[in-house]
Amino acid sequence: MVELIDVTKTYGAPGGAGTVGVLKGITLKVESGRSMVIVGPSGCGKSTLLNIIGGLDRPTSGRVLLDGGNLADRSDDELARIRNRHIGFVFQLHHLLPQCTVLENVLIPTLAERGGRSPRETHARAKDLLARVGLADRLSYRPGELSGGQRQRVAVARALINRPQLLLADEPTGSLDEGTSRSIAELLVELNKDQGVTLIVATHARELAGRIGQVMELSGGVLSDRGRP
């Protein structure tokens, strides 16, 4: 499903003096339907790695293969299409549109391209997903009327609307309280199991890491397997 081969990422050092390596030769393979959590201290490059996997960022060197195709070879437009069709994102900040209802927020990814599936079908799926995340009775609410956990659930539903094969979650519980974090973690695990979505989560929350399959640790730009919890 996803394979990273010798991926590196460097940034220019402040003042222009040389470069700083964030990812140093990351090689990783995640099979379809599997789940993985990437842990590591703050600033170690977890988000960068996730962004590279999701096509939001490009590696300095190395290859990122999604279903065998190298993302590094794709144009920005192609990457956008791939993200829209194959990848779902959940961010620490939910980035919901305050001007739209819960249902509309979930439907936002379906507007990325002209045409596509029928509105009836996508509406039904959005409602299903919102029911799945426990928000069936909040369809016409605005983000401002929801709690933090509810908002994040909407974001999860939004990530799944286009039936992605890969769900990337970057600190999805980072700004939530413990109870809410737990419920989100359960939701992600369930989705992984029930819907066969490949799940990669970047987090430094131990409890969340403990609920998800394989644990990889990123430290010093190098990824190492910590096995299963």
Next chain:
Amino acid sequence: MSLGRLVARSLRFYWRTNLAVLLAVVVATGVLTGALAVGDSVRYTLGRTLEARLGKVQFASLPQGRFFRTALAGDLEKQLGGTVAPVLQVSGIVTNDDGSRRINRVQVLGVTDRFYAVGPGGRPLGKDPTEGIILSEAVARRLGVGVGDEIVLRVEKPGLMPREVPLASDKDRTVAARLKVQAIADDAAFGRFDLQANQIAALNVFVPLSWLGERIEQPGRANMLVVAHLKTSFSTREMAAALQKAWRLADAGLELEHLPKQNVLELRSRRVFIDEPLAAEALRAGGGSAGVLTYFVNEVRLGDKATPYSMVAALDGANLADDEIAVNQWLADDLGAKVGDAVDLAYFVIGPERKLREDQGRFKIARVVPLDDPVCDRTLMPAFPGLADVNNCRDWKPGIPVDLDKIRPEDEEYWNEHRGTPKAFISLAAGQARWRNQYGSLTAVRYPWREGLDRQIEQHLLSTIDPATVGLFLQPIRDRGLQASRGGTDFGSLFLGLSMFLIAAAVILTGLLFVFGVENRRSQAGMLMAVGWPARRVRRLLLAEGGLVALFGTVLGVGAGLLYTRLMVYGLATWWSGAIGGTDVHFDARGLTLLLGGLGGLLAALLAIWLTLRRQATCPARPLLAGDAAASLGDIVKAEGPGNGLPRRRLRPGRFGIGIAVAAFVGVAAVLLIAPARGGEALAGAFFGAGALLLIGTLALTGAVLQIVAGSWDRPMTSLQGLGLRSAGRRSGRSLAIAGLLACGVFMVVAVGANRRDPTKETHGRDSGTGGFALYGDASIPILSELGTAPGRDRLGLTEQGLESIRAVQFRVREGDDASCLNLNRAQQPRLMGVRAEALKERGAFKFTATVRQGREEGWGLLQTDLGAGVIPAVGDYPTVFWGLGKNIGDELEYTDEMGRPFRVRIVGMLASSVLQGSLVIAEDEFLARFPSVDGYRVFLIDVPAEKADAATQTLTADLRDYGLLLTPTGERLAAFGSVENTYLSIFMVLGGLGLVLGSMGLGLVVLRNMLERRGELAMLRAVGFGRGRLRRMVFYEHWGLLLAGLACGVISAMVAVMPALQSPGAQVPYLSLATMVGGIALSGAVWVWLAGTLALQGRLLDALRHE
């Protein structure tokens, strides 16, 4: 959910931001549309005025100092079809019943009902318009009279021949009558009739043509034809051909008479002298023709014996040598002369500038003829007015000084018995050599009589003489009027040009407000891109939102534009009426103008939105999502560095801005070098071109400096000011926008302020706009004498004490379009004034700012330059030449003289703004050569000691009231012209003020926004120990730097851009008030910054705003 719905939701959710953008678009579109519609309104007004003053008139023959049969109108009508109306137009003075109100320079029009048929209403007034007097509304208003009131009308009484011709009587110059006002003529009743292109209502009074003809002793005659209702279009040439077929000899003032006793057919002129071209043709018209020139001589002297005041005839075929004379027996007896004696003739001739000069000639008596010889023919004396029509020679009133005491009883006896029978005869050549003048060299042509000869001669003359030579030619008045109204001051462009910066300010504000909205939603954009929206689709979404706001704003803006136009029109009618001479501007807005204004506003708004979006939405999704909503694109670019898929900087920071600045400065230099060589609109173009380029250049430079400061991370800043500067550089685009807004407003205010002038200052010097003269005089009836000389004053009966010290420079006037700044039309043929150039030259009057021969001190002497046949030199003042005519030194204007011959007037010199505004000045002799029928002087520049000016004004006004002499202090006249310019400037200052309001608003907005975005940064600074006051100061330094940059850009651009105007004559830059104004702007800006900073630093307010 659809894209449209998402857009709708967003529009509603972010309504505050959208409302702000919408208002900015409304302002931009409103000002743009309004400016264009002001142009429509003025054009419409000029068009309406054209209809009101010309009615249906298409062609007209203008008064040329000659009179023709009123029946010519009917004869011409037969040739042309349509309607031809005869008009008798003279100048007049009108006073109300008790004499408390008086109007000089009234146009008195003798009309028939045909005249009203060619008017705009196509109908006469309710009552019979051929009885009583009808006043135009303008006259009635100024006199304060209504229907049924009595008024006193004094009209000019033109002579049969020009009043200044020797022997033309200058008595009975005017005639007065008390009349009852029968009606007030509004526009529909042709009350504004005027053949001159001017939007200011003419002062007209209408009387029956027959009545006026009787009163001024021109019965059955007219001096103007107006042609209307032509079925087909006629060219000027076709009109001339029709006139050629219709005219009769009487229309040229000629008459043929069979004198049975002499057995000759005589051709003579009502004007005494037969015009040269007519005389030449008349001599060719029949076999045996003989020219006659009979002249009035002051004295025939032989030794100590003299005979006063006699007629002497110069005859063709007199069989006399040029130095020989034949005397009649009576004269021979009176002088005791015999054949072989030499007699001296003394006579007046016209010297330069039509001054009478007594000349003498010596002749040897070749023979003495008895009184019963056929040659002693009393019909040889032409009908000299004041001579031919009196019984007693003591009643003579010739137009020359006659000492009646010299007339002896025997002279009276001769007159009683023989009347004007010539007492002596010389050869025609000798007579013409002495007495030829510009009005002719023959007083009659005689042909040996035979039956049918009169018809033959008449036919020959009518077919061979061009009626134009006697002033009969039809001019395409309507076409010329249209040309004048279309070519006139384009208020649309004027308002648009000077609103441009206001519009730009509104557009910048649109972009600024829009980008704030977009920046608020950066993470949204990032999320959309993260979920697979291509960047351009995100852009389209935001563009669609912005576009809808812009579209709605445009629609509202067009409505606002109409209100703006109404406000401007109201302003022009009230506060700024001085700018257009009190003309009523009527509101008008064309559909196309509204469409263009709306489209312009929409495009400008869309462009601003697109440019800001393009910049914002080129940022990739990940940084947008990074959560730092406050981070600017610049921050991200710097943080990410190269190789990260972001737009790469190819140039070092600031290089691009410096490049633009250099290019702009080169452009400015080029424009300013070229501009002074051109005039009028080219200069105005230079103003805007140079201004715009400089603004671009200085702002680009400011942007470059900001970028350089922002990029110089290796140099740590060590002060609060440095921190402020660094902060300003962080958002260089936004900072630049705000500096640009302020620069626009300041540019406007300074540029306009620099054009202001105070014409009333320095009015005493010879090189000032008054020419050093104390009074400007304008007479309704031409004055023939010189006001500045004792004999001249004596002739006018001015004998009061206190007038000895006055000196005057007098101008002959050929009426034409007013080319002053009071006329909104483009003057086609401005008024010409003839002056004796030496009179001005020896006084060094007025200041020449440009001449055809730069650097050579020739001044008024240029009027005597020989420019070749058909071209005469002229001088005008700067506002007349540049603005009134749109001309420059060396340019020419086409004119037609009173004989229909075209000639060109070349502008050889330009004066600083002066009391001569509105006219072109030419040399008097050139004037007389072109307009010999124009009598006397109508404009006077009078030198009188300041302490005697009031007394002189009172005396002259009272004593010359029959001439309608209006005396104005020159300073007052200059101030009146100056107030026009200054009123324009006031209008534009208002627009500049609006620009500044927008600029200040923008500044306040940017301060607030910046502070809100950097709340975290400010909180951190507070945490590390910054006091609230210190933070406020930091904010102040940052934004005050922007304010200063804006002010500097605006001031520098304006000062350089108005350089051509500064070099123009009379420019008096009020540096102190400008400095005060700019200081005021700086202060108000500082207050805005302080206020906005203080507000922004208040926590609760901050929170509230952040969520919007």
